[in-house]
Amino acid sequence: xxxxxxxxxxxxxxxxxxxxxxxxxxxxxxxxxxxxxxxxxxxxxxxxxxxxxxxxxxxxxxxxxxxxxxxxxxxxxxxxxxxxxxxxxxxxxxxxxxxxxxxxxxxxxxxxxxxxxxxxxxxxxxxxxxxxxxxxxxxxxxxxxxxxxxxxxxxxxxxxxxxxxxxxxxxxxxxxxxxxxxxxxxxxxxxxxxxxxxxxxxxxxxxxxxxxxxxxxxxxxxxxxxxxxxxxxxxxxxxxxxxxxxxxxxxxxxxxxxxxxxxxxxxxxxxxxxxxxxxxxxxxxxxxxxxxxxxxxxxxxxxxxxxx
Amino acid sequence: xxxxxxxxxxxxxxxxxxxxxxxxxxxxxxxxxxxxxxxxxxxxxxxxxxxxxxxxxxxxxxxxxxxxxxxxxxxxxxxxxxxxxxxxxxxxxxxxxxxxxxxxxxxxxxxxxxxxxxxxxxxxxxxxxxxxxxxxxxxxxxxxxxxxxxxxxxxxxxxxxxxxxxxxxxxxxxxxxxxxxxxxxxxxxxxxxxxxxxxxxxxxxxxxxxxxxxxxxxxxxxxxxxxxxxxxxxxxxxxxxxxxxxxxxxxxxxxxxxxxxxxxxxxxxxxxxxxxxxxxxxxxxxxxxxxxxxxx
Ligand SMILES: [Zn+2]
Numbered sequence: 001x002x003x004x005x006x007x008x009x010x011x012x013x014x015x016x017x018x019x020x021x022x023x024x025x026x027x028x029x030x031x032x033x034x035x036x037x038x039x040x041x042x043x044x045x046x047x048x049x050x051x052x053x054x055x056x057x058x059x060x061x062x063x064x065x066x067x068x069x070x071x072x073x074x075x076x077x078x079x080x081x082x083x084x085x086x087x088x089x090x091x092x093x094x095x096x097x098x099x100x101x102x103x104x105x106x107x108x109x110x111x112x113x114x115x116x117x118x119x120x121x122x123x124x125x126x127x128x129x130x131x132x133x134x135x136x137x138x139x140x141x142x143x144x145x146x147x148x149x150x151x152x153x154x155x156x157x158x159x160x161x162x163x164x165x166x167x168x169x170x171x172x173x174x175x176x177x178x179x180x181x182x183x184x185x186x187x188x189x190x191x192x193x194x195x196x197x198x199x200x201x202x203x204x205x206x207x208x209x210x211x212x213x214x215x216x217x218x219x220x221x222x223x224x225x226x227x228x229x230x231x232x233x234x235x236x237x238x239x240x241x242x243x244x245x246x247x248x249x250x251x252x253x254x255x256x257x258x259x260x261x262x263x264x265x266x267x268x269x270x271x272x273x274x275x276x277x278x279x280x281x282x283x284x285x286x287x288x289x290x291x292x293x294x295x296x297x298x299x300x301x302x303x304x305x306x307x308x
Numbered sequence: 309x310x311x312x313x314x315x316x317x318x319x320x321x322x323x324x325x326x327x328x329x330x331x332x333x334x335x336x337x338x339x340x341x342x343x344x345x346x347x348x349x350x351x352x353x354x355x356x357x358x359x360x361x362x363x364x365x366x367x368x369x370x371x372x373x374x375x376x377x378x379x380x381x382x383x384x385x386x387x388x389x390x391x392x393x394x395x396x397x398x399x400x401x402x403x404x405x406x407x408x409x410x411x412x413x414x415x416x417x418x419x420x421x422x423x424x425x426x427x428x429x430x431x432x433x434x435x436x437x438x439x440x441x442x443x444x445x446x447x448x449x450x451x452x453x454x455x456x457x458x459x460x461x462x463x464x465x466x467x468x469x470x471x472x473x474x475x476x477x478x479x480x481x482x483x484x485x486x487x488x489x490x491x492x493x494x495x496x497x498x499x500x501x502x503x504x505x506x507x508x509x510x511x512x513x514x515x516x517x518x519x520x521x522x523x524x525x526x527x528x529x530x531x532x533x534x535x536x537x538x539x540x541x542x543x544x545x546x547x548x549x550x551x552x553x554x555x556x557x558x559x560x561x562x563x564x565x566x567x568x569x570x571x572x573x574x575x576x577x578x579x580x581x582x583x584x585x586x587x588x589x590x591x592x593x594x595x596x597x598x599x600x601x602x603x604x
Pocket of ligand 1: 007009032034106216
């Protein structure tokens with residue numbers, strides 16, 4: 001079975017993760033631009049970060065047979081540094097239309113401050129102008145109100161809900177999101193956002209229409225195999241292959257594919273990798289390591305497929 | 309300096325574009341071009357510049373011999389032989405940007421360079437010979453030859469008249485050396501013969517010595533820029549070439565001597581009357597050596 005993880009921060013992950021993800025059947029991933037655990041203080045840091053998402057990280061993923069896409073945006077936390085945010089806004093038009101950029105993201109609210117609101121709105125306009133999907137990060141605190149507000153503002157800016165993926169949902173927000181016609185993404189993240197046993201129940205209750213599963217794995221304690229593990233658990237719990245395929249693959253492709261930058265043929269046409277390739281004269285291999293060349297196969301085996 | 313040929317250049321590129329692109333792509337480009345034309349800050353350029361592949365595709369152009377000649381007439385050395393539709397669209401957009409104020413113009417273009425992905429870099433560097441205010445991009449292009457991305461390097465160094473017209477001698481020499489170093493043919497460097505210099509000849513000779521010391525060979529093309537600067541040191545390399553078992557090395561040595569006014573070089577050439585004759589009759593020249601080097 002093939003999977004897409006449409007929300008994962010690979011710049012924080014190791015090559016072991018890539019190898020395990022590929023083995024578990026992940027064929028494509030989307031890396032949203034986010035904060036790095038501590039705030040950036042210079043514009044150049046944003047520029048180089050965005051450049052690394054379309055450059056080095058994309059190449060690194062390709063070395064494990066995984067197709068890497070990204071969304072580009074100013075995250076809500078760093079929107080609160082207004083002087084810097086202003087400069088980042090001028091930088092965004094240079095990045096959002098590049099090849100392999102499948103949306104504006106992840107943007108939205110964190111503390112729901114006035115500055116967050118301002119830059120969220122400006123980026124919605126930008127996404128609309130560029131005809132790109134939007135990936136919304138919903139807040140951890142005051143989640144339900146923040147989620148509803150995110151959607152209402154998007155509608156106010158005349159975005160089509162079908163172009164907006166609302167992320168980090170839970171049992172409390174899913175109905176509001178689906179009823180308004182938005183895509184509802186769920187982050188299977190240990191101890192905080194969603195466990196995957198709960199995820200199974202959500203699919204049982206709401207079906208597979210416009211529901212998407214992701215890992216949001218990053219620099220924290222997280223699991224880059226959350227999508228295939230959840231798929232495996234769903235299978236055990238009697239959810240149909242069709243529904244699993246939708247929430248762990250097809251819906252991510254259909255929603256972000258609206259960017260025109262992500263097609264199934266991108267990974268179906270070429271399944272062979274060559275780790276001896278180099279980008280910027282830099283290779284992922286260090287002295288003495290042997291490259292894997294040729295066809296690679298998937299074979300997922302988990303100690304446990306449950307993430308709580 | 310190029311502003312007077314800009315309208316004809318744009319018209320020529322558009323003619324190429326419209327022949328190969330779909331009507332929707334042509335319509336998209338025209339709309340964006342009009343927006344860029346009246347752009348004050350360059351902002352109107354950024355989005356369509358990166359979005360071009362999405363709207364116009366990335367197919368390689370097929371140019372007729374006549375079109376290639378036209379390109380060269382329009383701008384000496386301009387060779388869009390391997391260009392792609394997105395590259396063409398990007399270049400048309402770059403040329404449509406208001407350029408009366410050199411500082412504003414170059415600031416906008418340099419910003420594109422600073423955030424470009426690989427495809428964008430190829431388009432930007434290959435467009436350099438067509439852009440107004442070429443002197444504003446010398447530092448960027450010089451930095452560009454340090455790239456490790458092969459196709460970006462080729463966009464600057466090969467089939468591009470910009471370096472020969474704008475590079476300092478040091479940058480030029482680095483470029484020629486790196487072209488050999490990365491196994492690309494010198495023949496595609498525009499202005500190679502015009503910009504050769506004694507320092508370059510010395511560097512190339514040193515490089516050959518380094519390779520020989522390691523038991524390796526060098527491409528016979530290497531001796532092309534060396535020929536006009538043969539002196540008492542380099543003549544020993546030429547003698548070594550004549551003494552080798554390899555026929556192409558003999559030919560390269562003879563060609564180098566034919567370019568030289570150094571008496572001993574002339575004397576060496578006279579010792580190889582058959583090669584000398586072939587050269588004077590035009591049967592042997594450097595493109596012949598390049599062809600052999602490529603197929604070897
Ligand atoms: Zn995230």
